[in-house]
Amino acid sequence: xxxxxxxxxxxxxxxxxxxxxxxxxxxxxxxxxxxxxxxxxxxxxxxxxxxxxxxxxxxxxxxxxxxxxxxxxxxxxxxxxxxxxxxxxxxxxxxxxxxxxxxxxxxxxxxxxxxxxxxxxxxxxxxxxxxxxxxxxxxxxxxxxxxxxxxxxxxxxxxxxxxxxxxxxxxxxxxxxxxxxxxxxxxxxxxxxxxxxxxxxxxxxxxxxxxxxxxxxxxxxxxxxxxxxxxxxxxxxxxxxxxxxxxxxxxxxxxxxxxxxxxxxxxxxxxxxxxxxxxxxxxxxxxxxxxxxxxxxxxxxxxxxxxxxxxxxxxxxxxxxxxxxxxxxxxxxxxxxxxxxxxxxxxxxxxxxxxxxxxxxxxxxxxxxxxxxxxxxxxxxxxxxxxxxxxxxxxxxxxxxxxxxxxxxxxxxxxxxxxxxxxxxxxxxxxxxxxxxxxxxxxxxxxxxxxxxxxxxxxxxxxxxxxxxxxxxxxxxxxxxxxxxxxxxxxxxxxxxxxxxxxxxxxxxxxxxxxxxxx
Ligand code: ATP
Numbered sequence: 001x002x003x004x005x006x007x008x009x010x011x012x013x014x015x016x017x018x019x020x021x022x023x024x025x026x027x028x029x030x031x032x033x034x035x036x037x038x039x040x041x042x043x044x045x046x047x048x049x050x051x052x053x054x055x056x057x058x059x060x061x062x063x064x065x066x067x068x069x070x071x072x073x074x075x076x077x078x079x080x081x082x083x084x085x086x087x088x089x090x091x092x093x094x095x096x097x098x099x100x101x102x103x104x105x106x107x108x109x110x111x112x113x114x115x116x117x118x119x120x121x122x123x124x125x126x127x128x129x130x131x132x133x134x135x136x137x138x139x140x141x142x143x144x145x146x147x148x149x150x151x152x153x154x155x156x157x158x159x160x161x162x163x164x165x166x167x168x169x170x171x172x173x174x175x176x177x178x179x180x181x182x183x184x185x186x187x188x189x190x191x192x193x194x195x196x197x198x199x200x201x202x203x204x205x206x207x208x209x210x211x212x213x214x215x216x217x218x219x220x221x222x223x224x225x226x227x228x229x230x231x232x233x234x235x236x237x238x239x240x241x242x243x244x245x246x247x248x249x250x251x252x253x254x255x256x257x258x259x260x261x262x263x264x265x266x267x268x269x270x271x272x273x274x275x276x277x278x279x280x281x282x283x284x285x286x287x288x289x290x291x292x293x294x295x296x297x298x299x300x301x302x303x304x305x306x307x308x309x310x311x312x313x314x315x316x317x318x319x320x321x322x323x324x325x326x327x328x329x330x331x332x333x334x335x336x337x338x339x340x341x342x343x344x345x346x347x348x349x350x351x352x353x354x355x356x357x358x359x360x361x362x363x364x365x366x367x368x369x370x371x372x373x374x375x376x377x378x379x380x381x382x383x384x385x386x387x388x389x390x391x392x393x394x395x396x397x398x399x400x401x402x403x404x405x406x407x408x409x410x411x412x413x414x415x416x417x418x419x420x421x422x423x424x425x426x427x428x429x430x431x432x433x434x435x436x437x438x439x440x441x442x443x444x445x446x447x448x449x450x451x452x453x454x455x456x457x458x459x460x461x462x463x464x465x466x467x468x469x470x471x472x473x474x475x476x477x478x479x480x481x482x483x484x485x486x487x488x489x490x491x492x493x494x495x496x497x498x499x500x501x502x503x504x505x506x507x508x509x510x511x512x513x514x515x516x517x518x519x
Contacts, residue, residue, distance in 0.1 A: 009396075014333035017392045018264050020407070024466050026050065026391065027265060039261030039269040046466050047387070049417030049447060051272075054386050055251055057414065058274045060516055061299055062249040069247035069276065070240055074228025076253055082227050083204065083220050085356035086349060091320045092223055093200035095168065095176055096259045102190035107260050108176050108198045111185050112164050117335060119157045126150050165317035173198040203256045205269075221255035226378060228252070229277045230349045233374075234361055237279075244363055244374055245288065247278040251383065263334060265384040272383040279374040281365065282347065288377045289324050289344040296340060296379050297328060302519055303412045305393045311336060321348035330389045339389055340381035347373040390415065394467065409467035410490060412515075418468045419446040419510045420502075423459050425475040427452050434474050434499075438484075442503055446510065464489055469510060472502060 021027040025044035029036030043051055063071040083089050095108040126149060131138050144150050160183070167175040176198045186193050204223050210216035222228065229248045236248050251274045261267050280288050293312065300310055308331075315325040322343045330339040350361045350373045362371040394411040413419070422439050424431035432452055439450050449468070451459050456473060463471050473485040483496045486505065497505060508514070 009333070013395075014264075014392070017333060017388075017395055020395055020409075020465070021047070021264075021391065027387075039258060039267065041265055041268060041384075046417040050391070050411065050415055050467075051383060051387055053415040053417070054390065055272075055274065055383055057512060057515070058299075058381070058383075058386075059249065059251060060512060061519055062247070062276050065516060065519060066247065068242065068245065069249055069278075070236060070242070071249045071251075072229065072232060072236060073252065074225070074232060074250060076222050076255075077207075077209065077219055078222060078227060078231070080217065080219055081356050082231060082353075083223075085352040086227050086230075087320045087352070088204060088220070088223055089202075092204060093202050094259050095173060095198045096201045097177065097180065097198045098196040099187035099190055099192060100194040100196060101192040102187050104187060104189050105259055106187075108173075108180060109164060109168065110260060111180060112160060112176075112183070115183055115185055116157045116160055119153050119160075123150055123153045123157075126153075161316055168317055171200075173200070201259055203258065205255045205257050222253075223256050224254050224380070225250050225252045225273045225275045226277060226380065227349070229275070230353055230361075230376075233277075233279065233350060234359075237363065244365060245278060245280045245284075247276050249274075249276040251275075263332075265388050266332065266334075266337065268384055271385075273380060274383050274386075275378060275380045277345075278377045278379075279363070280377060281368075282372055282375045285323065285344045285346065285375045285377060289342065292377050292379055293326055293328075293342050296342060296381075299519060300328060300330075300339075302515060303390070303415075305390065305412075309389075309393060310339075313338070319343070321345045330385075331393075332389065333392050339385055340379065343378050343380065345376040345378055347375050349376065350374065406461060406464055408464040408489065411467040413469040413510045414512045414515050416467045416469050416510070417447065418449045418463070418466060420470040420472055420506055421449045421451055421459065421463045421468050423450075423456055423471055423473045424452050425456060425473060429476065430479060431474050431476075434478055438472065438474070438499065438502065442506070445503065446506055460487065470506060 024046055026047035027041050027043055030040040030042050031037050059071060062069050096105055097108045097111070098105050123144070126147065127140060127143065130143050130147070144154070160179070163179060164176065167173070167179065174197070177195060180195060181193070184193060205221040207219050207221060208216040209219050229250055233248070236242065237246070251272065253270060254273045255270050258267050258269055261269055278288060278292065297310065301307055311329050313327045313329050315327070318325055323346050324344040326342050327338040328340040328342070329336040354361045354373065361373060363374050364371045390411055391409070394409045396408055396410055398406050398408060400406060420442070422435045424435040435450055435452070439448055442448055449463070451462070453459070460471055467489070469489045471487040473487065475485065478484055478499070482499045484499055484502065485494050486497050486502070487494045
């Protein structure tokens, strides 16, 4: 076995992530031959597989494991009144601000949040210093609540966030600008503090339905998948004879004309959401909200990317539809950011669709013997963001015993694009034939790659780089005793097993069922 030592992620880790994603067929800018389209991306051959597998792990955890959750697939285009009822026409805005010198546009709330993140960074530094100083005896709770410097930083951060939330809620955009000025926030590009006023900007993409300009109807590309579920609530409940509490899940594209579209696939203009709306009795929302927070965190942790990379963040500023909301944040290469939202949406959406459509959207509860508009707790995660979380965490550089380096993508084996590579040691002596036969035997169960080019060491490296958990090498001994070498990606351990065992070994290690059973 080769000894290896994981190397600290470089300061340029995010750049490495983006270039690795391109070089190995995961993610590339859309229409790249025309210089790309801002914040729109295509998934290549390995990216599409990884994305499919993440989608499938989510779908199975939601729909297959829960008797009372079903999945649907609603259209992207919806009746335009949907977006009036949902509040998106009036309220799906981001506050934007321009820097007059660099002509760059920013989200005012993000500028302020970034400022606060710097304060949080200072707190973290103080904690780390104190940890070193006090050693074993260090009590973090006590330290952060008593150390005067930390207490002051925390108070400052809280005051800023509270004031921003209040001003945004009251639509007091002038105060948001004043706050930016008071904090002396400068444009990261020009360094100047020459700001325009803060304005609201609606994030929905418009499009038209119909042939002629006069008769065409103005539509929107959906900015979230949730509304496709709300408008179908009764269809699904009745056709599925579902009893509250029950959930409806969906995966699909959503579109947002984001003001600040950077950070690769973290913030895209076209992206995919995995959402689940859970319909419950009014009054029980607190309990279900807590349950779903816990369940979703468990799903994330099951992937083994490290507990320290997740945290909850409760919302100060609630969206127009919510009575409680929290994010599951992940430690991306650029810091902790929202990965998933869990929202207690009350009866806002269904009640509003009742009002706009004139149709009753109520449920008759046989136990209570009464009808009501159900309350909803939703879980909403971006598939692309989940992809980035996994990909950026999994991509690692290691130094091997012999001093050489290897790049390895330690994605959870169930999500790996290719489950096993079949590698005949040489291109002769009947070894390729055995390889092809093995591929034929396994290909109905697993996505495989057959590779006979180059030295086997280089082939291993290529598979490490795309995260293939197993390499199966066929050599001359195979001809004699029907055994092959199986090499594990993470440990680089190699052992011989018989050809007839390969399918079972793979099934045990890369089958989603085992992972789902632990949820
Ligand atoms: P943010 O504050 O980052 O703009 P949001 O709070 O508007 O996100 P939601 O409306 O709650 O996000 O959407 C649910 C999930 O959809 C998010 O947690 C995120 O994973 C994903 N998502 C939202 N916007 C984008 C985007 N532009 N690109 C990729 N994923 C997105």
